[in-house]
Amino acid sequence: MNLILRKEWLAPDIALMEVEAPRIEKRWLAGQFIIIRPGAHSERIPLTIVDSNAERQSITMVVQAIGKTTRETAALDAGAHIADLVGPLGEPARIGSGARVLCMGGGVGVAELLPVARAFRAHGNHVVALCGARTDAYRILDGELRKAAGDLKWATDDGSYGFHGNVLQLLRGMAQPGDFDEGHVIGPIPMMKAVADATRDWGMKLHASLNPVMIDGTGMCGGCRVTVGGEVRFACVDGPEFDAHLVDFDEMARRNRAYREHEKTILDKHACRLGLSQ
Numbered sequence: 001m002n003l004i005l006r007k008e009w010l011a012p013d014i015a016l017m018e019v020e021a022p023r024i025e026k027r028w029l030a031g032q033f034i035i036i037r038p039g040a041h042s043e044r045i046p047l048t049i050v051d052s053n054a055e056r057q058s059i060t061m062v063v064q065a066i067g068k069t070t071r072e073t074a075a076l077d078a079g080a081h082i083a084d085l086v087g088p089l090g091e092p093a094r095i096g097s098g099a100r101v102l103c104m105g106g107g108v109g110v111a112e113l114l115p116v117a118r119a120f121r122a123h124g125n126h127v128v129a130l131c132g133a134r135t136d137a138y139r140i141l142d143g144e145l146r147k148a149a150g151d152l153k154w155a156t157d158d159g160s161y162g163f164h165g166n167v168l169q170l171l172r173g174m175a176q177p178g179d180f181d182e183g184h185v186i187g188p189i190p191m192m193k194a195v196a197d198a199t200r201d202w203g204m205k206l207h208a209s210l211n212p213v214m215i216d217g218t219g220m221c222g223g224c225r226v227t228v229g230g231e232v233r234f235a236c237v238d239g240p241e242f243d244a245h246l247v248d249f250d251e252m253a254r255r256n257r258a259y260r261e262h263e264k265t266i267l268d269k270h271a272c273r274l275g276l277s278q
């Protein structure tokens with residue numbers, strides 16, 4: 001059982017949670033994740049480790065309440081406990097030095113981008129961050145990102161803050177082939193695919209942090225299978241970061257969609273039982 005020390009709403013459905021996890025706090029590196037089960041009978045969900053605090057022996061995660069289990073998690077408040085929490089899992093992000101690095105994040109992926117941008121900066125890279133949100137109300141971790149990146153630009157779908165449009169359009173308007181040596185992208189699958197397609201001939205390395213369906217997080221269940229460069233890889237143990245220019249994003253989107261109907265049924269059942277103490 002892991003005690004929740006702090007819970008804060010960053011946006012209407014996005015919560016930040018600081019959780020006591022002394023062993024993970026000592027070991028985690030940028031790009032790694034945890035798998036949690038908010039309650040004893042919940043499903044497991046993966047969440048990226050966003051930050052940590054050595055004094056409080058805690059880690060921070062950000063959760064968007066969209067499905068049954070993410071809603072259960074986001075509903076927990078400071079003082080409650082998380083039933084299971086395992087990590088750090090996955091390979092850390094590959095962080096070189098002395099490069100011009102473009103970090104791109106969309107939606108709740110912006111939270112996952114933060115430790116990666118911070119690590120690039122700490123290793124002497126010049127970091128520019130491009131972040132996307134639906135509206136100004138959904139912009140998260142702005143202050144932290146401004147400290148982590150040398151330059152931060154926002155795009156919002158409705159133009160309520162920063163550039164009016166998405167991250168891909170922002171990228172096309174401000175960067176050209178040769179401007180950056182390396183890039184990191186995390187967010188919705190269509191966004192990662194579009195950024196990979198747009199930069200394929202730019203001569204820069206682009207890493208994507210993938211978010212397929214995960215069940216056990218240990219390479220045993222096959223749920224997180226992805227195809228990279230024609231080879232089968234498992235995001236939980238071989239990733240979550242892969243060469244974005246080699247990822248089969250269409251297959252990944254199909255596999256994620258395969259569970260959508262089931263997830264909707266579970267969510268509807270859960271909504272029906274609210275108020276019945278279940």
Ligand code: FES
Pocket residue numbers: 213214215216217218219220221222223224225234235236237
């Ligand atoms: S989550 Fe089961 S193999 Fe990756």
